[in-house]
Amino acid sequence: MRGARRTTGVRTVSPQHEAPRSSGDRTDLRADCAACFGLCCVALPFARSADFAADKAAGRPCSNLRQDFRCGIHERLRDEGYPGCTVFDCFGAGQKVSQVTFGGTDWRRAPESARSMVEVFPVMRQLHELLHYVTEALGLAAARPVHEELRKARARIDGLTRGSAESITGLDANALRGEVNPLLLRASELARARVPGRRKNHRGADLIGAKLSGADLRGASLRGALLVAADLGGADLREADLIGADLRDADLRGADLTGALFLTQAQLNAARGDAATALPPALSRPAHW
């Protein structure tokens, strides 16, 4: 969650993607912890587990959150028992809530706004995640037939993110996601149609612990697939659609993820890989690989 550096940086551009229409589009969708009031470390609950070393209720600041809203153990989260914090991405929702919705006044200085901030943050995160995917789809040259609709969707969602705290908490983000999903699906189909041969469909499949080492999954649909602890070592995942796929503890050593669609840094951070894993160039190799 909270970085000690200015930005955590999340990018999902792959070689087949066009350059974004303007750099501002993506910059706004990358977490800028320096402009956020530590909202992920306050708003979200977690329970003592392999991912978190302690319990924390929603709305209560984590005991590791410093006065300057930075994480006090950022450089050693995994060693201190907080790997769960390394796989969270707000897609820029934190700075939007802090600087736009609440105009730069933090919850320490204005404790009366703390509850509202905590309520707005998870909704804003859903909106920003949607914006992130829509923006990526707009970068897919093959998805040009749906670009106009995607642009309209992006403008609408962006407008919603700039409303009042009350209007944001009153939104049905799931319904909005249901409206936008068909567009993302169409964009994915158009992009993957360029992949030669038969493309596998594992949409929503339960592939927990599956033995898929060396599998040909090029251009496959793995949308929402449960790939927890799956063996994907050496698999060909080029241009595969991985939106919402659960890659926790999946083995990606030697896998080829070049051009994977809708793959996020948080998904990579939750998986295992090595120096031989081929990544979309704008995604970073996690430090623990």
Ligand code: SF4
């Ligand atoms: S340990 Fe606490 S302060 Fe640090 S990133 Fe996790 S939730 Fe935030």
